[in-house]
Amino acid sequence: MVDIGSGMVAIGAGIAIGLSGLAAGWAEKDIGTAAVGAIAENPKNFGRSLVMTVIPETIVIFGLVIAFLLMGKI
């Protein structure tokens, strides 16, 4: 049986990754929209658009790292 403390830590890890995932998605949404527009205008923009689009992804990586660190405490 898992004690309440461990459960709380697990919930914390879940929140860390869930919220940071949402945040990354939210941030990426607008950039992605603009990027698709730019690519439609000129396919040569693909590379640059890709770079711009994935920049907010780092946010979710932070969440992931925190989640792993928290899980290590259980």
Added chain:
Amino acid sequence: MLLPEKMSRILIVGSKDKLKDTTEVLYNLALVHPIDFSEEEGLALGSPFPEASDSSQKLLKLRALEKDLEIEEPPFGAKLVPVTEVESNLTSTIDDLNAEVTGVVETKNQTQQRLAALEADKRLLMPLTSIPLDLELYSGYDNITVFTGSVRSDPEPALTSAVKHFELFKSKNADFVAVFVAKGEAAEAQRALVQNGYSEVAIPSRKGTPELLVKNIEIEEAEVKQALSDAEQKISKLRTDNRAMILASEEHLSIEVEKAEFPLRIATTKNAFAIDGFVPTKQVEKVQKGLDAKLGQSYYFEILEVKSRKEEEQKGPEVGHEPDVGLETPVKMGEKKPISLFNGFTELISTPKYNEIDPTNVIAITFPLFFGLMVGDVGYGTIFIALGYLGLKKCTTDDWRTISTMLLFGGIWATFFGLIFFGEAFGMPFAPHGDEITWSSLLGVELPSSIDLGGINTPFGIYNKLEDVNQLLYLAAWIGIFHLFLGFFLGMYNIAMRHGLKHAIMEKFGWILVLLGMAILLPVIVANLSNIMGLDFGSMAVIIPVVLIIIGMVISILGEGMLSILELPGLLSNILSYTRLAAIGVSKAGLALAFNMIALEMLAPMGGVGVVFGIVIFIVGQLTVLMLAIISAGIHGIRLHYVELFQKFYTGGGTKYSPLRVVRKYTSER
């Protein structure tokens, strides 16, 4: 090799009567990248050779033919047409074909139009067929008004109450009516009809029974359809018979036109021409020899300068007047395999500048490594190697070749890491591992966790992706630090080359010190992770890195200004960003494990149908993981280069080296 090839700027001057020969030589050499001339005093743009207009006209006709015949790319591996054959058949190809094709295409268009007209007629007559009246009976009355049209509901009750004398004809399902009313009552009748959703349909001004007319139309329709399919067959035959010749002729003429219009790109006077261009320094002699062989002494050749990679500092009011060396000088991307296979990844961002390290060299080494680390599985790795090898053999487009390159080299590393580092295939470890399903338990043989190879103990699996997550994250952070170090050193080299060592130190060395400080701090933080507040801030392990970071920041602020403070957290997030190398491997391992558990532990032991479902789930699951591996490992691997690494040293935006040359796809010179 790391830098783009050294370029020389050359000048070729000669009298105009030699221009044609010179053009021919330059196209054959395929080495000179001309600089397009913009008009200056005393010099004018050249005018095209006389044959340009004739060739252009022919080209126009050919392209019209191509459009009429709907010619697209020929099937893979089509035979090349020799240039001599193209030349001798050019006039006949164009003129004869043109006459033939124009005739057939016209017939096709006419039949299509006729068919459309017939269909429209038929649509008009169809509703009338269910009313037993000839067409001429609908018109020509002095005292009777005729209403014909569709209705939504039966108008009979409304008409009966509104009009005294009328005759009503209804189609079978009462959605089409013909009403004959005395002229005096026309307005009432119309009102009654409109109440029932009447909308008028004009009667075609023809004679005879509608049914008979429709029948006749149908007969003609069949004939026209036959004629249309005949014409289409003829066109399709013409297409298959002449596709190779038309494509070859078009290519030949395009080349002719391009050559004939070359004078438009250079400077001329009344009697002379001057070609200004870039040639790889190593090849200058070859160009000179080629010209000598054809023109003898009757031209002038000069090497204006061997382009230096240093950027001159602008002083005084002339700032910005001189074009940027790095942008203006064309860049020849490396051609040495296997590194050149990765050129596509660099081009995706932009062509490198003349005075910076070609990042393809870095991508070619670390990108497959990252890809392999993220996939880290013998099973997927082997499949990637096979796919990549096949792709490089069969694919001709640059995009697919680039993807195949990633799969082949990434697959090699994935197999390596899968074998030594993680010891697993298709998400299952080799050696027995707790209750988990492994290849050992699946095959019923105990596979070793390491093997002795020539006295060296080679392990099969050091880390388990799902259990040693923290170690993997730690390892990934270290990979990130080394990768960023590489980026900063390359950046320092680039700046030292452009502006001298002092600038390089001011701009990049500070950041190298900061990164070094962070690198020293990393193990200290990781060791005290559970009790970060209890960290001994007085110990050397903390003081040294903090001092390094401060010195580094001071240098950066002096070099780049106060704003560089804002980049400090950016560097930290860069390092953390590399932890995705571990995270993606872990998430894929989790996914594969889930599929394997469902298929092999839950379904397969049920026997019978369970085994079938188990196999289906196993295959579908593994394919899913495989696809995700390509997409996520590929995108994240290349992203780490584009975003984290390139920021440290790469500018891009250079001009691509595109020498005068003839590219033949459908024709061969011999």
